Amino acid sequence: MESLITKLTILIFLMVHLSRFTMTAKFGEDTETLELLAILHRHGQRTPSQIYKNDPYKDEEKYWPIGLGQLTNIGKLQLYNLGKLFRKGYKTFISSYSVKAVRANSSDYDRTHMSAQCLLAGWFPPEGDEVWNNDLLWQPVPIHSVPINEDQILAPLAPCPNYWMEREKIMIDLANNETAKDKELYQYLTEKSGENICTLDDLAVLYTTLEIEELNGFTLPEWTKLVYPEQMREKAVLVAKSFTWNRILKRYFGGPMIKEILFQFKEKSEGRNKGKKLFLYSAHDTTILSFLRALNFENPVYPAFGASVIVELHRINDKYFVKLFYTYSHKVLPSELKIPNCSSPCTLDKMLKVTEYVRSVDWDKQCFE
Structure with a gap:
C-alpha cells in the first residue's frame, strides 16, 4: 500500500510539472x-x-x-x-x-x-x-x-575550405536565378554608391551600412528611397540565410x-x-x-x-x-x-x-x- 501511495505521489508530481511544460511557458517560470x-x-x-x-x-x-x-x-x-x-x-x-x-x-x-x-x-x-x-x-x-x-x-x-566551397555553390545558384530587374538594382547601387556592387554579398554589406547609419540618426541620401529598405532587405536576408542554406x-x-x-x-x-x-x-x-x-x-x-x-x-x-x-x-x-x-x-x-x-x-x- 505504501509503495502504491509513493508511486501515485510521484505520478501526480510529474503530471503537475509536465503539464506546466506542455503549455506555453512564461519567461522566468519553473526556476525550481x-x-x-x-x-x-x-x-x-x-x-x-x-x-x-x-x-x-x-x-x-x-x-x-x-x-x-x-x-x-x-x-x-x-x-x-x-x-x-x-x-x-x-x-x-x-x-x-x-x-x-x-x-x-x-x-x-x-x-x-x-x-x-x-x-x-x-x-x-x-x-x-x-x-x-x-x-x-x-x-x-x-x-x-x-x-x-x-x-x-x-x-x-x-579556416574551413569545404564550407566556403559549398556556400559558393549556393551563391552561384542564387546568382543564376537573378532577373533583369536584379541586374538593374546592382547597376543602380554601383552608380549611386561609387562601389562595385555586383554580387549579393556586396549588396548586403551596403544594406547593413545604410541600416546602421539610419539607426544612428543620420538622414540617408535621396537616392536610397528608391531601393532601401524593401528591395535591398530582401536580398540581404538571402545572404544571411545562405550561411545555413542546406544541411x-x-x-x-x-x-x-x-x-x-x-x-x-x-x-x-x-x-x-x-x-x-x-x-x-x-x-x-x-x-x-x-x-x-x-x-x-x-x-x-x-x-x-x-x-x-x-x-x-x-x-x-x-x-x-x-x-x-x-x-x-x-x-x-x-x-x-x-x-x-x-x-x-x-x-x-x-x-x-x-x-x-x-x-x-x-x-x-x-x-x-
Missing part, C-alpha cells in the same frame, strides 16, 4: 526545476563596419569618432538593460556572480566583448561584500574568447553552437559542471540566425541588436528537459519557442537525437578532407 542556463545574444547597436565611396558620412573623425564596427552608447544601454531583464527573470535561480556559477564567452570583437560586459553589469551589480568601490557599483567579470581565425563557434571564421552548411555554421550548448547540458546531466548555472555567449546576428536554422526553424526573425536565445535545462524527477526562449529586444519579455521535431516537453535525450547530424562535424578533419 532549472539546472542550467545558456544564453546566446547579439551585440548591441554599433557603428558601420564599412563605409562606401560616396557615403556622405564617410568622415570617420567627424561622424564615427569611436571607430568603425564599435559599440555605441545606445548599444551599451541596450545590453545593460538586457542584463537587468535577465536578472529579474532569474532572480530566484541566480542573482549574484561567482566564477564557479558563471562562464562568459565572446567572439573576439570589441563590440561583442563590450556587450557581454554591459549585460553582466546589468545582471550582477555588486552587493554587500562584492562592493569594492562605493563610487562604482560594478564588478569585473572575466570574458573568454579565442582569436577570430580560430573561432569555430561564435563567429565561425576558422551541410547548417552543420558547419550552426552546428558547433548547438554542439557547445548541448555538451554543457549533457555534462550537467551526468554530474559534471557542478556549481555552473550560466553559460553566456556574446556573438552576432549570423550566429543566432544560424543556430535557429540549424535547429530547423524555417524562417526565424532576423536578429536585431541585443536579440537573445535562451536555452534552459530542467530536471524533473531525474529526467532532463530542454526549453527554448527568444527575445528580439530588452524591452520585450522572452517567449517560448517550440523546438522543431521534438515533442513538448523536449527531453534532453530527444534533443541530442534530433540534432545529431548538425553536431557531428569534426572541424579539423571534415573542413579539409
Whole structure:
C-alpha cells in the first residue's frame, strides 16, 4: 500500500510539472526545476563596419569618432538593460556572480566583448561584500574568447575550405536565378554608391551600412528611397540565410553552437559542471540566425541588436528537459519557442537525437578532407 501511495505521489508530481511544460511557458517560470542556463545574444547597436565611396558620412573623425564596427552608447544601454531583464527573470535561480556559477564567452570583437560586459553589469551589480568601490557599483567579470581565425563557434571564421566551397555553390545558384530587374538594382547601387556592387554579398554589406547609419540618426541620401529598405532587405536576408542554406552548411555554421550548448547540458546531466548555472555567449546576428536554422526553424526573425536565445535545462524527477526562449529586444519579455521535431516537453535525450547530424562535424578533419 505504501509503495502504491509513493508511486501515485510521484505520478501526480510529474503530471503537475509536465503539464506546466506542455503549455506555453512564461519567461522566468519553473526556476525550481532549472539546472542550467545558456544564453546566446547579439551585440548591441554599433557603428558601420564599412563605409562606401560616396557615403556622405564617410568622415570617420567627424561622424564615427569611436571607430568603425564599435559599440555605441545606445548599444551599451541596450545590453545593460538586457542584463537587468535577465536578472529579474532569474532572480530566484541566480542573482549574484561567482566564477564557479558563471562562464562568459565572446567572439573576439570589441563590440561583442563590450556587450557581454554591459549585460553582466546589468545582471550582477555588486552587493554587500562584492562592493569594492562605493563610487562604482560594478564588478569585473572575466570574458573568454579565442582569436577570430580560430573561432569555430561564435563567429565561425576558422579556416574551413569545404564550407566556403559549398556556400559558393549556393551563391552561384542564387546568382543564376537573378532577373533583369536584379541586374538593374546592382547597376543602380554601383552608380549611386561609387562601389562595385555586383554580387549579393556586396549588396548586403551596403544594406547593413545604410541600416546602421539610419539607426544612428543620420538622414540617408535621396537616392536610397528608391531601393532601401524593401528591395535591398530582401536580398540581404538571402545572404544571411545562405550561411545555413542546406544541411551541410547548417552543420558547419550552426552546428558547433548547438554542439557547445548541448555538451554543457549533457555534462550537467551526468554530474559534471557542478556549481555552473550560466553559460553566456556574446556573438552576432549570423550566429543566432544560424543556430535557429540549424535547429530547423524555417524562417526565424532576423536578429536585431541585443536579440537573445535562451536555452534552459530542467530536471524533473531525474529526467532532463530542454526549453527554448527568444527575445528580439530588452524591452520585450522572452517567449517560448517550440523546438522543431521534438515533442513538448523536449527531453534532453530527444534533443541530442534530433540534432545529431548538425553536431557531428569534426572541424579539423571534415573542413579539409
